[in-house]
Amino acid sequence: MRNGNAKRGPSVRQVCAGLALVAAMVLSIPRAGFAGTVEEDFRIGLSAFNAGDFPTAYRLWRPWAEKSDPRSEQGIGFMYHRGLSVEVDDVQAAYWFRRAAEHGQGEGQLMLGALYFFGEGVPQSNVEAYAWCDLAQANGQEDATMCRDAALGGMTSDEEMRSAFKEGLKVRELYGRR
Numbered sequence: 001m002r003n004g005n006a007k008r009g010p011s012v013r014q015v016c017a018g019l020a021l022v023a024a025m026v027l028s029i030p031r032a033g034f035a036g037t038v039e040e041d042f043r044i045g046l047s048a049f050n051a052g053d054f055p056t057a058y059r060l061w062r063p064w065a066e067k068s069d070p071r072s073e074q075g076i077g078f079m080y081h082r083g084l085s086v087e088v089d090d091v092q093a094a095y096w097f098r099r100a101a102e103h104g105q106g107e108g109q110l111m112l113g114a115l116y117f118f119g120e121g122v123p124q125s126n127v128e129a130y131a132w133c134d135l136a137q138a139n140g141q142e143d144a145t146m147c148r149d150a151a152l153g154g155m156t157s158d159e160e161m162r163s164a165f166k167e168g169l170k171v172r173e174l175y176g177r178r
């Protein structure tokens with residue numbers, strides 16, 4: 001019995017059209033992390049970073065940093081060190097710089113050495129600062145020479161210098177360019 005007041009549900013055609021519209025909307029939402037390859041995301045993230053769009057750089061780099069891309073690890077570390085789109089957190093900065101440094105990334109090596117020199121996010125250590133800055137200098141980071149020499153100048157004993165040279169050799173052996 002048809003009643004003029006009875007409500008009919010949507011037709012199959014209307015349901016399918018609605019689902020297609022929802023699917024199109026979902027597919028048009030920008031993906032949360034990736035624009036494509038690590039190269040594309042790093043390049044787009046670097047452009048965003050240089051333009052001051054730190055949230056975009058962070059969003060693009062963080063997934064790659066978690067997958068051990070050294071440039072992204074260093075970038076995320078720098079963002080934590082400077083408080084760009086995240087709270088300043090030198091413990092987190094040291095974590096990401098160490099990952100980048102251990103993957104052979106020269107800027108990460110320099111920044112980790114600087115954190116050791118100043119005791120930011122890690123215990124202050126002229127020995128560690130020397131080792132990481134020496135490796136960064138060997139990997140082409142010109143500013144690392146200042147860091148390395150300042151760490152060396154802050155050493156107060158021959159024993160500390162010997163420890164620094166020994167640690168420098170160990171760090172080069174483990175994390176130097178191959």
